[in-house]
Amino acid sequence: MNWLLRYLSVPDLRRAPGRYALSVVGIAIGVATIVATLGVADSVVHSFERSMATAMGSATLRVGSHGAGVDLEIADELRAQDGVRGAAGIIHRSVVVTGDEDVRLTLIGVDMVGDAAKFSQALRESVSIADEVEFLGAPDSVVVSGSWAADEMLALADTLTVMAVDGPRELVVRGVTRGAALEAAFGGRFLLMDLPAAQLLLGNGSAVDYIDVWLDEDAAVDVVRTRLATVLEGRATILDSGELARRAASLIFAVRVFLMMAGFVAVVVGFFILYNTVSTVLRQRRDSIQLLHALGTSRRSILSWLLVESVLIATLGFAVGVALGRAFASISIEGFIATSGAFLDQPTARLDVQWVTFFIAAVSALSVAALATIIGWKRILPTPEQQVRAAMASADAQGGPNRWVYRSAIGCFAAVAALVVLAPRTLPYYPLVFYLLTTLGIVLFGFGVLSPVIAEWVGRRGFEWAVRRPGFPAVHAFANVGRDPGGLVIAASAIVMAIASTLAVFSLTTSLERTALAWIDQHFTSDAIVTVKGQFLQTFTATSISPDVLAQIRDLDDVRIAQGIRNVEIEYEGEPVLLRAIDMVPAAMELNEVEWSSTEDAFGRGRGVFVSENLAHWRDISVGSTISLDAPAGAREFTVLGTFADYLNSAPGVIVIARDTYTRVWGDSRINRVRVWGRPGAVALGDGMSEVVERYHLEVTPVSVARASFAEFIRGAFSSVYAMVGIALIVSFAGVLNFLLIAVADRIDEISVLRANGVSAYQIMLSTMGEAGIVGAVAAVLGTVAGFAASVIIITVGVPMVTGWFFDFHFPLLPPLQVFVGAMVFAFAAGLIPGVQAVRLSAASRRAG
Amino acid sequence: MTGTAEGIAELRDVHVTYPGRSEQVHALRGLSLTVRRGEFITVMGPSGSGKTTMLNLIAGLERPTSGSVCVNGQNMAKLNDTAASVIRRRDISYVFQFFNLLPRLPVGENVAIPLRADGIGVAEIRRRTRDVLEKVGLADRIDGFPDELSGGERQRVAIARALATNAGLILADEPTGNLDTRRGEEILNIFRDLVEGESRSIVLVTHDHRAAAYGDRMISLRDGQIADEVAGKHRGADVSDFPGAG
Known part of the structure; x- marks a missing residue:
């Protein structure tokens, strides 16, 4: 196998670097799609969950009634119970630091000489206060996070202005945190104050946001919890860290569900791109591979060689894709954070891609590369048994063309109808995600399966139309699509998926926007709304x-x-x-x-x-x-x-x-x-x-402006839709490009005949681009129909299950038209490269003799 | 149809050189040849002697490194792709050994390729396609597809394509190499009839000395040059002692 890599792959790379570059780019786009989408989901969800978990620190239980807060005196009652080692009231709020540009930071208020300082290792190790007596004595003292102080060039004794309950209040920096523990918990954007000072600043009176409780090491958690519940008599609730995380997750339930679904679409689209790319490279070298086999190299050796080569290419593509994906995610994460920030104390818009995302992307890249290689290898070098089976299958297909396709599609649509009719009121997170992905997946699969049949129909009808008119390119383009629709299944399916998901999000955004704006007109009867800036x-x-x-x-x-x-x-x-x-x-x-x-x-x-x-x-x-x-x-x-x-x-x-x-x-x-x-x-x-x-430090928002801000908020929340449009267009381009590169490589003889019979280079290029346009159009139409079906399901079934809202269904006409035309233009443009390649393949390829 | 008095195609001191890995490969070395109207030339020679390169040059699919190639008085080397394509579709017809037909086009549309490329009207295309397929005995296969035809029938469709354009010059690259003796002879007889009945010119490359014998003139190529040239004794003459035969 080594000799194959050394004497075939390396010279091949030197001779056709563009082909390898295309593979790397194709795989990189697939990986980038996965990393970007899942990366945003990781950042939003995990940063919040980690923040909650770390904030709880070493405490075993948390007591609070949230929002309205709990009285600090309860901490004394809790501390007196058997099994309780300590209890500390905590202020945990989002505050605005005013300046040229207002910044939201998390404010943590803890008793710096109480139980929190005693039992929280993170607090003990991270906080550095120059003069503790001065810090505790002055109510304007604040400790700022090390990274934020560095960014803002804040030093000890500097001042900053924070929005207090009764207006702006100047605070003095009397300490800076160090180390990573607290930085990680609050994304490097937080302030720390002594508890009484924080209560004063926020007008809390004697209330705190919650009380953290540390138990004795040998205490039975359940027993102590029951005891504390008795003491509290319903004045506050008790949560452990698991319940806290669950609660955090429920707050961003809808965001998580939609991000998960976007991630799923990304993985599927990425799969198609990867598969298509690797297949292309393999098919382009069919002759060399068959020759090697004819010269005595075993099928197994050839497979090993191709697998190693694919894995090397996939690894390089993965590395490039990770960098690209992180860049995409960094751009789009702001929109998501802005959305979830309305409901959560989101510490920062820091990109935080989890290892599991890299793992999914790596597994996708490598497994799909290997899968495509094995499938391609089997097609290029079939065993005698496989050849017989293929011939028999082909003969069977003559009798009932596409029958199984129709049956599969009908089965898919019947299954979807059943799932929609039997839809429950709502479901927990994972079953809900599974339900929605299954339903939408079956819809998209149904349309994907139909794509070659529709393409064949379009090709045959188009051919009948074209032969009644003069000119060659249209006849050739329609004939190719009509007689060989199977080749475009992967390309068309990827485009269908990408366009459908994009349009579904467009429809969701429009339906939400129109329903909500009508609601605003009905409900916002005042002239203005006053809030903190x-x-x-x-x-x-x-x-x-x-x-x-x-x-x-x-x-x-x-x-x-x-x-x-x-x-x-x-x-x-x-x-x-x-x-x-x-x-x-x-x-x-x-x-x-x-x-x-x-x-x-x-x-x-x-x-x-x-x-x-x-x-x-x-x-x-x-x-x-x-x-x-x-x-x-x-x-x-x-x-x-x-x-x-x-x-x-x-x-x-x-x-x-x-x-x-x-x-x-x-x-x-x-x-x-x-x-x-x-x-x-x-x-x-x-x-x-x-x-x-x-x-x-307030602002007055006229209702007309509020309406506009709300519309902007909705658009911002779905800003990823524009990234999805980009992905849809890239998929259209890459899918059609790869499909036609394979087709052109397969048609060298055909192109030679055309050239020898006086078909000009321009006509061949037009024909190839026309074929690309037909593939793009078929996929775009199917994608639009699939997008419409997916939209109906998402808005009438999915949205009520996820958010409890009932939208009026709207399917905007302009964006689908733009995506439709864009996909066709991209597909048509993608035909240019294989078109030029086709032109180069003149009868000179028959140079021997 | 235009052309010089001497010939429909003329090659003058043609050299073709390809860049090789270590040294240049000379496909043709100073080849000169005139194809006269109504003449059937057969070309023989070992692999690599330059036979196919010569055909590609005449068709304008390749360009000479030096020398000139004229078809109907036009220097193919100086024409752009569109102009060369026009000559290929109107004045020249190319018949290959194996792959002549596009598998996804029906027989009629395969015949119509050069006509469509030339922008001829649909009614005229239909008339000509039907006529020429009748001539080669395949009118009933007009809507069939190439994979439903035998090897000989496919070659006859390729010949029908040549008839449809009224091309004065037919370039045939081993058209009988893939056929059995009887079907090969059928094709060669059609070629012979085209030369004698319609004054078409044919340049036929072959390894088969019996096919070569159908020509009016037999040329032997070796190392990119004409090694020998004799007048043909067409229709099955014994030319087994001719250089390059067998």
Whole structure:
């Protein structure tokens, strides 16, 4: 085998470096597609999960009611229990550091001389404070992360301005972290304060966000947990690290599902590209391989040689693809982080590709290269038995052409219909991903299987059309497609997959955007919304604002109504949901089943709540049913007065409660935003509020701007769609290019005959490009139809299962048209290279004699 | 059809050199040949003697390193691809030993290739295609595909293609090499009839001395030069002692 590598592969590489380069590029594109898509998913999901896990540190249990917080005094009660070694209150919030450009950082507040410092090794080892007495004595002291301090060139005694509950507050850097433990947990973007200082800054009073509990080494966790639950009497909930991770995952449930599905499409498309590329290289050397066999080299030796060569090429392609994929992922990750940042304290947009992604990409590259090599080898050097079987299969096919294809396609579509009809309300993460991938996979496979049949039909009809007209290229191009459609299966299937998935995402984006914008028009009845600067879309992670701000806004002359809104994360049946407390104002809330006027009184008196339709869908909640919510003073029951649509919050679901009730039960009077209605004639609410706005670092967003920002947010959330368009076009180009390179290599004799019979180089090139265009068009049409089918399934079945939302179905016409035309143009352009190659293959190839 | 008084194709002191790994390969060394109208030339010679290169030069598929190749008075070496293609489709027809037909085109469309390439109207293409296939006895196979034909039938389709264009010059590269004796003779008789009945010119490359004997003139090539040339005693004469035969 070594001699084959040395005397055939190496000279071949020197003679035709372009062919090897093409293979490397093809494999690199496949690998890059996988690494980029899964890499973004890794970064979003794992960085959050790791952040949660590391933040918990060595603590065994976490006690908290989230959002509204728990009273620090509870820590003393917990510490007094048997089996508890220590308990420490923690502040864990997202804060805005103002400057030329506002930056969101994670603020951690811990008692620097309490149990946290005692039991958290990461904290002990990572924090370096120059003067501890000064640090603890001054409420403006802050420790900044080492990497951020380096980026911002911050040194000890420098100051930075942070948005506090009552406006901007200047803090002094009195320490810098070192080492990797905390940096890794918060992505290098965090501030650390002493607990009382942090509570003061955020207006928490005596509340903390949660209490971490360390147990004695010999304590039975379950026993202690039961004991603590008894002590808490429902004032707070207890979570272990596993539950915490599960909770984190549930918060970004929809993002994870969609990223997983995008990853699956990437792997499949990558598979097609890889397979196509390796097959091309092999087929182009068919003559050499057959000659070697004829000269006595065994089939096994030839296979070993080809496998080693493929693996070497795949390895090089993998290395290039990883670099490319990381670059793509770095570009597109910002959009995903911006999306998830509305719901989560996402520490950073740092790219974090997991080893498992590299593993999947490497296995895909190597296994597909090996698979394509083995299949190609079998085709080029069939055993006598295989030749007989192939001949018999060919004879059978004469009797019933494409019958199995039709049966397979019908079977696929019947299976999909059954899956859609039997779709459950929702499923846990992995079964849901499996369900959606299976359903969509079968749809796409069905259309992929149909592609050669459709191509054959188009080729034969096109041929009949072309022969009735003068000219040669069209006749030749249609004849090639119509008589040999099997050759384009892989190319066409890859294009179908890429276009279909792209269009499905387009449809999803459009449906979400149109449904949500119509919802905004209906629900955003105020003139403007006041939030902390840059936090219009923030819900769970929005900075708290003092209730004084609401009072000051209400006092303004231009303001007719100001409605304070508080968003906090609470538990409902063990899962996080968003509790939204709203002031009672003379403005109706749009409800699904009932009129606001009939429920207003009960709602205002705190007898009932409204739930979002996604929460109602998942938990089977209906109007009139009773739900129980954990509150600091114990569980409280509320009647569900109505349901409503809310397209700003997906996975967790929303419960709306009157703010008076919330303040009374949860003991929290802070707000996150204010909806403002101006007096008739008030021109610009922002101008009237400028003093308040400036003092508290707020911004006033007119509803028209809010509408635009929301539309922008949706587009940003699906920014990857543009990367998918790029991938679809690259797949079209690469697929058709490889397919035609094989075809041209197979047709040397044919081209020689054409040239000898007076067909010009230009006509041959036109014919080859025409064939490319036909393949591209067939695949683009099938891809569009498949994309439409996939869109219907995603929007009518998938979206309700994943988000609980019900969209109006929209299939935009322009983007599919653009993708369709783009794919055809790319496919047509891809025909140019084999076309030029075809021209070079003149009758001179028959030089012997 | 135009051309010089001397011949439909003329090669003058033609040299063809290919770059080799260590030294240049001389395919033709100063070859001069005139193909006269209505003349049947057979060319013999061992492999590598330059037979196919000579045909490719006449067809304008290759260019000489030096010397000139004229077809109907036009120097093929100086024509661009489009102009050379026009001559190939109108004035020349090429018949190969093995692969003459495109497998994915029906027989009729295989015949029509040069006509379509020339932009001829569909009705005219149909008429000519039917006529020429009738002439070679394959009218009933017009919609069939090449893989349904025997070797001899495929060669007859290739000849029908030559008839369809009214090409004055037919270049045949071992057209009978793949056929049994009887079918080979059928093809050679068709060629002979084309020369005698329609004044077409034929340059036929062969290794078979019986096929060579069908020519009016027999040329033996060796090392890129004409080694010998004799007047033919066509229709089956014994030329076994001719250089290059057998």
